[in-house]
Amino acid sequence: QQAEIGLIGLGVMGSNLALNIAEKGNRIAVFNRTPSRTDEFLGEAGGLAGQIIGCHTIEEFVAAIRPPRPIIIMIKAGEAVDQQMAALLPHLAKNDIMIDAGNANFRDTVARFERLAGTDVTFIGMGVSGGEEGARHGPSIMVGGTEESWKRVEPVLTSIAAKFNDEPCVAWLGTDGAGHFVKTIHNGIEYADMQMIAEVYGILRDGLNMSATEIGEIFGQWNKGRLNSYLIEITEKVLKATDPETGRPMVDVIVDAAGQKGTGKWSAIEAQNLAVAASGIEAAVSGRVLSSLREERIAAEKLFGLPALAEAPKDKAAFIADLENALLAAKIAAYAQGFAVMSSASEEFNWSLPMPTIAKIWRAGCIIRSQFLDEITSAFTRDPDVANLVVTPAFAAMVKETDAALRRVVAHAALSGLPVPALSSALSYFDTYRRGRGTANLIQAQRDFFGAHGFDRLDGKDVHHGPWAGQF
Ligand code: 6PG
Structure with a gap:
């Protein structure tokens, strides 16, 4: 019996995805560049091996799949994908589908889609989120490609996707790069x-002098409330873990320099390209960049010293409650920004991205899965074309309830010299967005002064330049 789908690349993500596919009752053909890995994988598959056809050559692999053949390519993003596609193409037939499931830049996906448009073969760019565990037991899957190719893969992908209230976390989001764009955001x-x-961890550790375990306890409490989410859940676990080498909390022995592979940066770049303010995402990317300058930071601390801490909050419990609300408020800003980027991209690239569906398929399986996304789903279902998530009734109410806490937290952090670039960007975002009369009138005046760039008047008069004293 032929396989329903094929998969190339038996690394961690590929292997887990293949096992998930097999476990859900789909026959799958697998191929890996190093053939011994294929044999090893079949050994690891245990009882699922019967559903898996291990292939050592591309010819064997292609012949093992039922046409039109969907073939998932799960290898390192970048040039390797183009090489693999080129090697595969001559073996494929009409309507076969190459599926790039890596973290590709959506611009590469659009280019690949267009390149294949001149051939018999079609292309799907598929964002898969959920890390190793998600791939194995149920990821969130964001699909971009033709509707026809989606129909071919829909049953298999639906069977392997995470479920939220029985609804599968997979959807077709539009043509070419739509899936990878949404994954990037x-x-x-x-x-x-x-x-x-x-x-927030920094404020608790350096401002309140709390231990990793104590902070873990707080995150554990928060996970039972409105911040309930996978990232808060793992934060508790991570903070409570002990280093077997030293017996100290694991986080206390880890170097404070964050890695990054590019997707965060791409989302900030695309937000800028689309002229959408995504200051929370930008702050997070810059935060990682600054974190990586460890030597420079250590030298600068020697040069400047650290500011004295502000007076400790009088009511510690109330301050910790403020931190919880501040995190919620800031989260609202970041998600509002992310969705605003997608809605602008949807127009720019003619995708018709379905906002309620995107929120829906992020409710389970992916790294940002949370209760909160269910609330976003409801908000967008009520009002799919709303300009900004923060003005939907439910989120406006949440912002009104939490922004004072965010203000107190950011103020306290600023007075203590504790860096909170993302939290403070969220506060500034709200403060800018909610103020009807901003200060860009001055910028317009300056632009007109030095470059005759022109301005509009509040009274609508058709006069667009100043007389500026002392201009030249
Ligand atoms: C996911 C993750 C996954 C991966 C990121 C990490 O949704 O499952 O986002 O795709 O862990 O690429 O990115 P950095 O290495 O850039 O932190």
């Missing part, structure tokens, strides 16, 4: 979420 939001959590 998912990751941008993931960066913002993680940065904001880390900033």
